[in-house]
Amino acid sequence: MDLNIELKKYKNIIEDELKSIFIEKDLPQKKVIESMEYSLLSGGKRLRPILLIKSCELVGGDIKKAIRFAIAMEMIHTYSLIHDDLPAMDDDDYRRGKLTNHKVFEESIAILAGDSLLNFAYEIMIDEVIKNNYSKNYIDAMERILKSSGYKGMIGGQVVDILSENKKVDEETLYFIHKNKTAELIEASLVAGAIIGGATKEEIQLLNDYGRCIGISFQIRDDILDIIGDSELLGKDIGSDMKRDKTTYVSIHGMDKAIDDLNGYKEKSTNIMKKFNSKESNFFIDLAQYLTKRVN
Template structure:
């Protein structure tokens, strides 16, 4: 049942992404590079969270779809830039050559820039053409702050500055709260805002999102140590090779596994307040904790 619902949501999101990227402008190589990374096989977790949070609070998925697609464009931009030689210098992403390996560094940088900008273009156009513009603007504000200098970019800078250095759990959590957790949290809050959630509900979902984002990153660090390269679509051990501190290197593998389970339980306990409406997100939370890629 969960698998069927998740597949339906992903198909719905992919259809929306395809419609938004049905661009025929020049230069063709730019739009080809944008589409290459967007459709390189992502799990669509952030847009799924956005739409599901909207539905959780009684909203319609149609209202959340443009916001969910904008989030995926912004997320994809971050992956393109993260893979660049000046950053993590990765050759593979989701089992395929990274954007700069296919199109060169210059086009990859510009394709990432274009996706970031286009994400906000989609949000602005939705606000201009909707009778719920205030909610859309509030959602856009959450996304902008999560993606910007107090969110994802701040986390990326700390990540770069921490290479080949030993950092403690506090600094590691700060880095990943910003680099990874911020956009996960914004996806959930943006969807809930579009769905008309009140302040009390947003506060609950904010706590849920923080536990979920933390668990997601710890799980990523575990997979980098003991994951299956074929399923991950990239080389395992890349964090160690790049001189990065991880939750596994700081806390140890056993404690990291325990921490994922603890955080997942805390996240699910918050969803209990939503009754049957929270069942899909509960299953998704478990799925994210148990994933192998």
């Protein structure tokens, strides 16, 4: 299996679906629709929606049954990025090589675009629940996504991250931030897709653990790239964490240990996926390797 070909294939599936969701545009509120589309269609890895449909496929499910949940997940992720970039939060000017949403549409519209994407994601998932006769699998998948994106998950991690700026935080607090702010939606993507695909409890737990490992490693790699990355490849300025005096994995443990631990998480995630008796698990093993070496 060529991972790049596989990622491109599933990314194209996601992109095509995302381009088709805004049917009515000539409305009085069209400015917010333009703002939503600006960020939603600005590229990116589409990692979370790909994980959602691939985990569904891994356990023997039909990816067509998971595709709408996958785009809902991408909407939630995109809303979080729009809000992350706001002056009140990370105050970033660029995202994926483009001006951030509030730089193009002003803060008020950017805030409302993020709110709208979150609400639209809920609408899409509810529609799928109804269309599938209130299937328990769809309800459980939606519940996992909603909890993971709320104050007990991603938002909780963001709150502690903000409150930790200009402070020395301990290893436990940093893990809480990384686990909730970054890893939680990755875990939820894998688990939700697996639930829709009819996974067993054991399979769900394995995918949850795998998601935790690649989610934490994703953030460690981000912290490393903020120091040694290429701003052109990253699509944003490097050194932003240092400028805001944020505690990172590298600032606590040093670069050498950060790299060692990154590789450790790669090994853990690989070993987890080897427990699946399926050739589809090779995608996830290759992905873990890719994420530890990514340059953007």
